[in-house]
Amino acid sequence: MADRIYLRHSTDKQTDARQRHALAALLAAGAPVYEDPATSSRRLSLDRAGFTRLLHEAAVGDTIRIADAARLFRSVADILALRPVLARRGLHLRVESGLLSGIDLASDDPGTKMMVSVLAAVLEFQRDMISENTREGVAAAQTAGKTLGRPTALDTGQAADVVAAYRSGTAIKALARQHHVAPKTIRRILDSARARQLPDRLHTLPRQRDPHRLDDVAGRGRSPPRSPASRWACWCTGRRRRPRVEGYRQRAIRGRICSSSPVVPTHHRPSPGTGASPVKIAFPATGTASLRQPTRVRRSAYIV
Template structure:
């Protein structure tokens, strides 16, 4: 039979120093410790990772020791679910401080059951009162104009400077480095000031489409299969300046021309892609289309 110690605190700002003080002799004796840090009592004890590990490792006759009852349960529903498990596994539960010290809360007798239920109801009432007082305090603080939560990373003067610098062209990441904050903080400040909104008159933005239309058609060099050039007089005339390249039993024309001219050549030879065309003609059309696709969609 071994002692197993269970520690729990509700938030990451709390510590288990008081619990360790109450369990100091057992800690000095080397009793194993199971913890559930930053865990609310609204999560039932049987659903907590640390306490579940304790149950899995405990043997019949072992004693679970806690500094006070609220570390393990704080509601009637919790203790009603917990006691049958402890009794079925043959485990004991003892509180090391307060009026309940020395009493096995897992004892299966009517008196202990009644006492534990009354204790759980009192602890649940205490927890609910703490929550209610907290809500009332928050409401009173908000009504008096106090700002709750974490303080702002940037004061109003700094926020104004951020907005001004952003308007002058300073990047978000540069502003974050300058003020030693996360870029998300800078974006929140800018969004709150409306500094990142799109202008209402979109015509003040550059007409990128018009600029793109004014760009000259690129000049590219492609090998045009001879079957395509020979199949149409218009194409053959337009590509007369191309250099003939012999390849085996066929030939190609290496053409340097605007992209639009290559597209026109492919369109003029569309008949060679039809089912009525021969295999060589269809292959020639397919090869040229693939070459043209590689440099720009036809």
């Protein structure tokens, strides 16, 4: 049978000096130490890396030594999940200081079980009171106008200069190099000022004039409307959107689409016997076909 020491503290600003002082005799004897530094008590003991390693390395009959019961568990649910594991592995749990120093907390007798449950309930109540006092203190400090946490890297005037420079066109990385901060700090300042959000109406943004675009030359906000022959040709080719420049315009230049030819849509086709000729569609490979029924053209077609 061997003794195994377990140490834990909640935050990185705390130390385990008090626990080591209570366990000084065992440390001098060379007992192995297992630690969980900066680990919250809300995390169950079976989920902690240091205590899990202790369970894997412990043998039957070994004793787990802790300086305070709160270093291992602070809730009823934690101790109720821990005691069956210790019992199956044949391990003992003892506290080195206080009224519980002579009691094996892993024992299965009813008296120990009741005492451990009451102790865990008291420790859980103590932890909840500490959390409640902390929240009240933070709320009081915020009401008084105090700034919590570490100081900001840039003051209010520098943050306003960053926002103005970004809106004038300066890049985020350039602003970070200029103020000797990380780009994430610049993005946080811009997000707090809502400088990187798009406006609700995108058409309110000023648009730069491009003389090479047809809509800018015409002075309109959209492209010029197409002729009925162009729209009919796009429907025959299966293109709902505006054709690309290298497709529709080149075919129009070659004369494959003749806008001067009369176009009769299929849904306005004259009924048989009226003497009107149906629409003629010329396929590049199969010649001329006559559409007397409203059939969807799947292949590339051109009006002749």
